[in-house]
Amino acid sequence: MSTDPMPSWRDTKTRRAIVEFVETVAQGPDAVPASERVAVFDNDGTLWIEKPVIAQLQYLIERWRERLQTDPTLAQRQPYTAVASGDLSWLGGAVDKHYAGDDSDLGVLIAAIVEVTQGMSVGDYAASVADFYRTALHPTLHRPLSQSVYQPMVELLRYLEANGFTCYIVSAGERDFMRPMAEDYYGIPPERVVGSAYGLTYDADSAAVRYTADLSFFDDGPEKPVRIWSRIGRRPLFAGGNANGDMPMLNFARSGGKGFALLVHHDDPTRDDIPYGTGVETALAEADALGYTVVSVKDDWAQVFPAAH
Amino acid sequence: MSTDPMPSWRDTKTRRAIVEFVETVAQGPDAVPASERVAVFDNDGTLWIEKPVIAQLQYLIERWRERLQTDPTLAQRQPYTAVASGDLSWLGGAVDKHYAGDDSDLGVLIAAIVEVTQGMSVGDYAASVADFYRTALHPTLHRPLSQSVYQPMVELLRYLEANGFTCYIVSAGERDFMRPMAEDYYGIPPERVVGSAYGLTYDADSAAVRYTADLSFFDDGPEKPVRIWSRIGRRPLFAGGNANGDMPMLNFARSGGKGFALLVHHDDPTRDDIPYGTGVETALAEADALGYTVVSVKDDWAQVFPAAH
Numbered sequence: 001m002s003t004d005p006m007p008s009w010r011d012t013k014t015r016r017a018i019v020e021f022v023e024t025v026a027q028g029p030d031a032v033p034a035s036e037r038v039a040v041f042d043n044d045g046t047l048w049i050e051k052p053v054i055a056q057l058q059y060l061i062e063r064w065r066e067r068l069q070t071d072p073t074l075a076q077r078q079p080y081t082a083v084a085s086g087d088l089s090w091l092g093g094a095v096d097k098h099y100a101g102d103d104s105d106l107g108v109l110i111a112a113i114v115e116v117t118q119g120m121s122v123g124d125y126a127a128s129v130a131d132f133y134r135t136a137l138h139p140t141l142h143r144p145l146s147q148s149v150y151q152p153m154v155e156l157l158r159y160l161e162a163n164g165f166t167c168y169i170v171s172a173g174e175r176d177f178m179r180p181m182a183e184d185y186y187g188i189p190p191e192r193v194v195g196s197a198y199g200l201t202y203d204a205d206s207a208a209v210r211y212t213a214d215l216s217f218f219d220d221g222p223e224k225p226v227r228i229w230s231r232i233g234r235r236p237l238f239a240g241g242n243a244n245g246d247m248p249m250l251n252f253a254r255s256g257g258k259g260f261a262l263l264v265h266h267d268d269p270t271r272d273d274i275p276y277g278t279g280v281e282t283a284l285a286e287a288d289a290l291g292y293t294v295v296s297v298k299d300d301w302a303q304v305f306p307a308a309h
Numbered sequence: 310m311s312t313d314p315m316p317s318w319r320d321t322k323t324r325r326a327i328v329e330f331v332e333t334v335a336q337g338p339d340a341v342p343a344s345e346r347v348a349v350f351d352n353d354g355t356l357w358i359e360k361p362v363i364a365q366l367q368y369l370i371e372r373w374r375e376r377l378q379t380d381p382t383l384a385q386r387q388p389y390t391a392v393a394s395g396d397l398s399w400l401g402g403a404v405d406k407h408y409a410g411d412d413s414d415l416g417v418l419i420a421a422i423v424e425v426t427q428g429m430s431v432g433d434y435a436a437s438v439a440d441f442y443r444t445a446l447h448p449t450l451h452r453p454l455s456q457s458v459y460q461p462m463v464e465l466l467r468y469l470e471a472n473g474f475t476c477y478i479v480s481a482g483e484r485d486f487m488r489p490m491a492e493d494y495y496g497i498p499p500e501r502v503v504g505s506a507y508g509l510t511y512d513a514d515s516a517a518v519r520y521t522a523d524l525s526f527f528d529d530g531p532e533k534p535v536r537i538w539s540r541i542g543r544r545p546l547f548a549g550g551n552a553n554g555d556m557p558m559l560n561f562a563r564s565g566g567k568g569f570a571l572l573v574h575h576d577d578p579t580r581d582d583i584p585y586g587t588g589v590e591t592a593l594a595e596a597d598a599l600g601y602t603v604v605s606v607k608d609d610w611a612q613v614f615p616a617a618h
Contacts, residue, residue, distance in 0.1 A: 047577050122538055179542050190542025202450035202531035207564030209538040229431055229518040233499025255516030
């Protein structure tokens with residue numbers, strides 16, 4: 001019987017760097033207090049698959065389809081036009097334009113995103129999201145989303161926890177969309193899920209918290225260290241990500257002096273869904289220049305997804 | 310040797326109501342899962358004394374005095390005029406006008422508050438705040454702020470934790486000003502301190518999070534349930550407060566069906582600093598009407614502050 005805490009990791013220098021770091025900060029003369037052993041992880045593309053489409057968009061497309069059935073005239077505007085036609089390239093285009101500095105389509109997209117939850121109580125949204133997770137299949141893996149997590153990363157969460165770390169998710173994904181899956185798939189409770197947020201308001205009549213029509217903030221890039229401070233009040237000791245928007249968080253963790261930064265590189269088209277576009281190139285170059293630990297899916301992971309049940 | 314977990318509480322119906330509730334939700338057939346045993350507490354006036362002035366204002370006045378020494382022309386505008394003259398009634402007046410629906414002076418006050426931290430890193434502010442806590446004395450108790458906490462409430466925090474509760478502070482006080490004292494005085498770590506927040510920005514050059522010149526939000530009244538959801542992602546099972554601005558949080562906790570609401574009533578002028586003005590009258594009337602548990606400092610607490618060392 002194996003007692004290896006991370007059996008899905010091959011015995012490479014990447015794994016050895018992680019283990020050496022964890023043993024240093026958790027044991028021996030250079031150990032840091034357990035309260036400071038805070039680890040933060042991006043979600044989409046780091047803890048689970050984000051290609052060809054993030055699960056949140058999959059959920060939103062389902063909701064937009066439902067709205068189109070009730071009101072077909074919605075098809076006259078985006079993103080409903082795209083959803084009604086079945087050609088979803090407008091959606092990816094809105095995000096690409098955003099990264100190219102043009103937020104015109106992103107604004108249209110965000111307006112349609114917040115329409116889905118506007119006025120809804122946080123409890124009703126949580127129930128709707130839980131329904132989605134119960135039945136949704138990943139579009140190319142053709143397996144439940146619960147089985148579309150990166151098994152080596154889930155093992156890493158447990159390994160860190162076994163060494164006194166407290167793990168948080170810090171993702172551009174919407175916070176309340178992640179909370180149910182983070183608890184079920186990763187064992188990370190709602191108070192440790194940091195993400196983008198819709199506006200909230202308290203409805204005194206029903207004593208319920210409800211969503212407004214605003215996006216409060218988009219938790220990506222330099223917003224990640226800001227949200228880490230707001231929520232946690234500490235500089236993390238370990239940060240894991242996979243894309244350009246994770247680099248400020250990784251830099252923030254490393255700049256404390258003892259921190260560890262890990263970047264997942266999706267370089268295995270046979271076992272993982274790729275390709276990645278320009279969203280990771282800067283991160284890979286910077287991680288290389290700064291000596292961050294880059295995980296090669298191809299070389300470092302013996303297994304990518306959990307074994308099918 | 311006494312094993313009473315709450316020796317500063319007299320054996321009254323208030324104490325008995327607390328104990329009965331805690332035993333019901335922590336033990337026996339109606340116990341709720343430990344993950345749902347979330348308790349939230351207001352800070353100023355609930356966990357420690359807030360009269361005649363909240364500690365945060367005491368800290369700010371020290372900083373404004375320092376700024377006046379560097380630049381005496383600041384005395385031409387409020388709140389520096391008040392601080393320079395020694396007559397601080399303008400400060401209380403700004404807050405009173407706010408509660409009467411006029412935010413003109415409050416805006417001036419907030420602008421001067423954010424001036425103190427604008428551009429400062431969160432680490433430098435934490436160090437400045439820690440310095441303050443090390444030396445400041447309460448102006449009427451003439452004892453360190455560490456000894457100006459309500460001893461029965463600190464015992465209540467420990468009693469709840471011993472019964473599987475996780476305790477949070479949810480206060481209108483500024484979050485990062487509370488974090489050092491919450492950890493030292495209450496054993497509540499930074500990630501469980503929810504409060505009003507200055508704007509933050511990430512300074513990539515120094516890899517530091519710094520304050521902007523904005524107040525992001527004022528965590529009082531209906532904002533408290535909103536911030537509870539944002540930070541914790543659960544409806545609390547226990548809520549404690551002392552003023553009108555705490556009632557939405559207490560109502561939020563109670564409306565879950567099993568929740569407990571506790572309101573501290575400062576009715577003991579011989580042992581506690583009062584009087585309270587109009588900031589608590591609505592809360593007391595509403596708590597009475599709704600059957601919330603009202604703590605009488607005079608009748609329910611055998612001891613108010615920690616014994617002097």
